[in-house]
Amino acid sequence: MKDQRFDLFFAGLDSEAYKLFGCHRAKKGTKFTVWVESAYKVELITNYNDYKPYPMEKIDDRGVYEVVIEDMDPYYLYRFRIYRDKNTYHDKIDPFAYYGEKRPGNASVMYDLDYYKWQDKDYLKSRHFSYADPVNIYEVHINGFMNENSEELNTYRHLKDTLIPYVKENGFTHIELMPVFEHPFDGSWGYQSSGFFSATSRYGTPYDLMEFIDECHKNDIGVILDVVYVHFVPDDWGLRNYDFRPMFEYPEAHLQSSEWGTYYFNLNSAPVRSFLKSSADFYLSRYHIDGLRFDAVSHFIYHKGNRDLGENIEGLKFIRDLNDTIKKRHKDVMLIAEDSTDYPKVTVETKWDGLGFDYKWDLGWMNDTLRYYKMDHEYRKYHHDLMTFSMAYFYNEKFLLPLSHDEVVHSKGTIVDKMFGTYEEKFHLCRNLFVYMFTHPGKKLNFMGNEIAQFREFDEKKQMDWDLLGYPQHDSFHRFFKDMSLIYKNHPCLYRDDYDWHYFKWIDVNNNAQSIFSYYRQDEKEVLVVVLNMMPISYHGYDIGVPYGGTYTEIMNSEKDIYSGCNMCNFEPVKAKRRKRHGFKHSITIDLAPFAGIIFSAKVQKPHKKKKVDKK
Numbered sequence: 001m002k003d004q005r006f007d008l009f010f011a012g013l014d015s016e017a018y019k020l021f022g023c024h025r026a027k028k029g030t031k032f033t034v035w036v037e038s039a040y041k042v043e044l045i046t047n048y049n050d051y052k053p054y055p056m057e058k059i060d061d062r063g064v065y066e067v068v069i070e071d072m073d074p075y076y077l078y079r080f081r082i083y084r085d086k087n088t089y090h091d092k093i094d095p096f097a098y099y100g101e102k103r104p105g106n107a108s109v110m111y112d113l114d115y116y117k118w119q120d121k122d123y124l125k126s127r128h129f130s131y132a133d134p135v136n137i138y139e140v141h142i143n144g145f146m147n148e149n150s151e152e153l154n155t156y157r158h159l160k161d162t163l164i165p166y167v168k169e170n171g172f173t174h175i176e177l178m179p180v181f182e183h184p185f186d187g188s189w190g191y192q193s194s195g196f197f198s199a200t201s202r203y204g205t206p207y208d209l210m211e212f213i214d215e216c217h218k219n220d221i222g223v224i225l226d227v228v229y230v231h232f233v234p235d236d237w238g239l240r241n242y243d244f245r246p247m248f249e250y251p252e253a254h255l256q257s258s259e260w261g262t263y264y265f266n267l268n269s270a271p272v273r274s275f276l277k278s279s280a281d282f283y284l285s286r287y288h289i290d291g292l293r294f295d296a297v298s299h300f301i302y303h304k305g306n307r308d309l310g311e312n313i314e315g316l317k318f319i320r321d322l323n324d325t326i327k328k329r330h331k332d333v334m335l336i337a338e339d340s341t342d343y344p345k346v347t348v349e350t351k352w353d354g355l356g357f358d359y360k361w362d363l364g365w366m367n368d369t370l371r372y373y374k375m376d377h378e379y380r381k382y383h384h385d386l387m388t389f390s391m392a393y394f395y396n397e398k399f400l401l402p403l404s405h406d407e408v409v410h411s412k413g414t415i416v417d418k419m420f421g422t423y424e425e426k427f428h429l430c431r432n433l434f435v436y437m438f439t440h441p442g443k444k445l446n447f448m449g450n451e452i453a454q455f456r457e458f459d460e461k462k463q464m465d466w467d468l469l470g471y472p473q474h475d476s477f478h479r480f481f482k483d484m485s486l487i488y489k490n491h492p493c494l495y496r497d498d499y500d501w502h503y504f505k506w507i508d509v510n511n512n513a514q515s516i517f518s519y520y521r522q523d524e525k526e527v528l529v530v531v532l533n534m535m536p537i538s539y540h541g542y543d544i545g546v547p548y549g550g551t552y553t554e555i556m557n558s559e560k561d562i563y564s565g566c567n568m569c570n571f572e573p574v575k576a577k578r579r580k581r582h583g584f585k586h587s588i589t590i591d592l593a594p595f596a597g598i599i600f601s602a603k604v605q606k607p608h609k610k611k612k613v614d615k616k
Contacts, residue, residue: 002060002061002062003059003060003064005020006020006060006062006064008274009035010062010270010271010274011270011274012269012273012274012321013274014274014277014278015277015280015281015325015329016278016281017096017274017275018096018197018279018281018282020033021033021034021035021094021096022034022094022095022096022097022098022197023078023094023096023097023108023110023111026068028068028070028071029068029071030068030069030073030074030110031066031067031068032056032067032069032080032094033064033066034056034064034066034080034094034095035062035063035065035095036063036065036080036243036247037062037063037242037243037247037271038063038243038245038247039063039084039243040083040084040085041055041056041083042056042058042065042081042082042083043055043080043083044056044069044080044081045078045079045080045081045091046069046076046077046078046079047076047077047078048069048072048078053081054067054069055067056080063243065080073110074110074111074112075109075111076110077101077105077107077109077110078094078107078108078109078110079092079094079107079237080092080093082242082243082244084243084244088244090236090237090244091237092237092242093106093107093194093195093237093238094108095196095197095239095248095275096197097109097111097195097197097198098113098198098206099111099199099201099206100182100194100195100198100201101201103184103186103201104184106184106235106237106238108195108198111205111206113210113286115207116206116207116210116211118210118214118288119214119217119218120213120217123217123218124288127222127290127332128332129332129358131358131398131498131499132495132496133173133495134494134495135173135334135359135400135443135444135495136171136173136174136444136485136488136489137172137174137176137224137400137443137444137445137446138167138170138172138176138448139176139404139405139445139446139447139448140163140175140177140448141178141189141405141448141460142156142159142177142178143186143202143460143463144459144460144463144464145159145162145163145448145463145464146158146163146166146463146464146466153202153203154203154463155203155204155208156203156205156209156211156212157204157211159212160212160215163175164215164216164219168221169482170451170482170485171482171488172221173221173222174221174222174223174224174291175216175221175222175223175224176223176225176226176291176293176445177223177224177225177226178190178191178226178405179191179226179227179228180199180200180203180209180225181196181198181199181200181227181228182194182195182198182200183200183233184235186202186460186461187460189405189460190226190228191226191228191260191295192231192233192262193228193233194232194233194238194239196232196275196276196279197278197282199287209287210287210288213288214288217288222290222291223288223289223290223291224289224290224291224292224334224336225283225289225291225292225293226293226295227279227283227292227293227294227295228295228296229265229276229279229322230264230265230295230296230299231258231260231262231264231265231299232248232249232262232263232265233262233263234249234261234262234263239263240263246266247269248265248266248269248272249263249264249265249266250263250264250266250268251266255303258299258304259304259305264299267312267314267315267318268314273318273321273322276318276322277322277325280292280322281325281326281329281330284326284329284330285329285330289333290333291333291334291335291336292326292333292335292336293336293338294319294335294336294338296338297337297338297339297346297357298340298341298343299312299315300312300316300318300319301316301339301341301343302341302343303315305340305341316355319355319356320350320354320355323350323355323357324350324356334358334359335356335357335358335359336357336358336359336360336361336400337355337357337360338361338363338402339360339363340363343355344396346360346397347359347397347398347399357398358398359399359400359443360397360398360399361399361400361402361445362390362397362400362402362442363402364389364390364393365399365401365440365442366401366402366403368387368389368390369386369387369390369433369436370407370415370418371383371386372386373418373419373429373432373433374418374419374420375420376420377421377534377535377536380512380515380534381512381513381515382512384510384511384515387517388506388509391506394442395499395501398498398499399441399442400442400443400444400445401437401440401442401444401445402445403415403437403445403446404447405458407447408447408449408450408458409457410457411457413457414449414454414455414456415430415433415453416430416453416454416455416477417455419433424473425536425595426453427453428559428565428594429595430453431480431558431559431563431565431595431597432533432534432558432595432596432597433597434480434484434558434597435484435530435532435558435597435599436517436530436597438484438485438487438488438494439494439519439521439599441498441499441503441504441521443495444488448464449464449465451477451478451481452464452465452466452477452478452481453478455468472564473564476562476563476564477564479562480562480563483556487555487556491526491528491601492523492526493521493522493525493526493527494521494528496523497523503521503522503523504519504520505519505520505547506518506519507519507529507545507582507584508544508545514533515534515535516532516535516542516592517530517531517532518530518531520546520547522547523604524604525604526601526602526603526604527547527548527601527602527603527604528555529546529552529599529601530597530599530600531544531590531592531596531597531598531600532596532597533592533593533594533595533596535594535595536594536595537594538568538591538592538593539592540591541591542589542590542591542592543579543581543587543588543589544582544587544588544589544590545580545581545582545583545584545586545587546576546584546586546588546600546602547584547586548576548586548602548603548604548605549578549585549605550575550576551574551575551576551602552574552575552576552588552600552601553573553574553600553601554569554570554573554574554599554600555599555600555601556597556598557569557570557593557596557599558595558596558597558598559593559594559595565593566593566594568596569591569593570590570591570600574588574590575588576588576602577589
């Protein structure tokens with residue numbers, strides 16, 4: 001006996017399986033549907049009737065069970081009781097549940113998503129995807145942003161009132177939420193999930209999360225969701241051994257376990273592929289999410305993320321299929337890969353044998369850059385290439401520059417604390433770093449706390465150290481970061497042509513003796529010249545080549561006094577002289593403070609057309 005409604009699911013082609021499985025309103029009550037591949041029998045247990053079992057009917061020989069409970073309203077707890085034989089059973093969550101009991105409870109909760117009235121119709125109508133748009137992402141852990149009551153967890157509703165105005169004020173374009181899939185352990189930050197359709201109840205209800213996203217869209221802020229489709233937490237009440245044997249995980253013991261103590265999803269299983277594809281579509285369709293950031297993509301590419309174990313053929317096939325399916329259904333959302341490998345074509349369309357992502361985290365840029373800034377000044381001249389190498393490969397993919405939560409945990413030190421030198425020098429260098437980051441080609445991502453130069457590493461139990469803003473160094477750093485964000489957002493030449501090599505050029509790429517870097521970004525109207533001094537040495541009358549004649553105005557100097565700098569700036573516009581320097585016909589002479597990051601703006605000058613001579 002087969003029910004045709006489930007054919008796509010069992011073929012691995014269903015991206016809306018959440019409409020078939022789980023808990024839904026029916027004409028005469030509430031319908032519960034579950035996939036259990038092999039079972040003696042399946043029952044529904046719920047506190048609606050003090051947990052007296054309801055027998056479930058097997059409606060498809062491939063393992064689909066269903067029951068309708070009359071006159072049953074939402075918000076009751078429930079589980080599925082799965083029997084291996086007549087006397088042996090265990091109770092499991094609903095894999096497709098829309099809501100879960102707040103930890104330490106682990107039951108599924110009946111919840112109807114249809115009553116929320118979205119107010120973002122105009123936003124969705126105008127939403128589009130374009131590489132020419134600015135992307136400046138603020139990565140957030142919900143409980144770690146702003147929570148004055150340390151005894152209680154933060155909430156989606158509180159986030160609506162605190163995070164959204166803060167993001168607008170600081171010039172960010174998107175919020176990236178660390179995983180909100182239901183998860184049992186706070187310390188996993190959501191990366192060890194149990195409910196792939198359940199927005200975690202620790203921060204509120206699904207409607208609360210919808211309201212937060214709705215408010216973001218009203219303020220023209222996109223919302224990106226961290227998703228984890230490589231593995232799941234192996235708790236007894238969750239997906240592990242769902243029918244007393246591997247069903248969601250690989251049956252082979254050597255393929256099951258990941259380095260994190262989780263279980264890998266069995267991507268050889270067609271129903272599992274439908275399950276994961278449906279989770280992605282669910283959050284894009286029902287929660288109006290604007291983008292997905294995929295965690296641990298290297299594990300889709302190679303078995304256990306290890307190149308030596310060979311390519312993960314099923315993983316590669318799955319991720320191409322998933323991305324292709326999403327783009328066909330949601331062409332205006334962005335798909336981002338957190339991938340630590342050098343596997344080619346990650347951001348190439350699937351029709352050209354790519355993986356189909358829109359962006360890839362440039363972890364090479366991140367590692368090289370932070371290694372350079374950690375380094376003693378005296379040794380930087382020997383490692384000049386750490387700062388220049390990224391542009392040697394940048395145009396191979398559509399890269400996004402991340403300074404994420406991964407860099408501020410596990411005793412690695414925060415971004416400002418990684419900087420070499422004294423307490424004061426760390427701030428000088430960190431400002432220099434962000435001038436570099438915001439002017440380097442590629443979209444941007446920063447984890448919360450980077451913008452206030454937080455010294456304490458991320459702790460999911462504590463809010464950001466907002467009291468730091470009472471100290472001049474941190475307050476002025478925050479002002480600097482906001483100004484850099486706004487410069488990025490308001491100068492199209494810093495984002496519009498990120499992935500076209502014509503619009504970035506090194507001016508002086510080889511000055512390792514002084515450890516000074518210079519380059520420019522441009523579009524048809526404006527050119528921005530960037531100069532980065534990596535040493536505690538100042539220069540009066542430093543000459544630098546520029547691509548055009550005209551007047552160059554300093555629009556950012558990380559050493560302004562308002563940023564707690566030494567105030568050695570170029571306060572007056574600088575006139576370019578027709579004097580060759582660095583291979584250019586024109587040059588400017590500037591003052592360059594120790595550790596300064598400077599941006600000059602000028603108009604692009606088009607070549608003069610020769611006048612036609614009348615020979616008559």
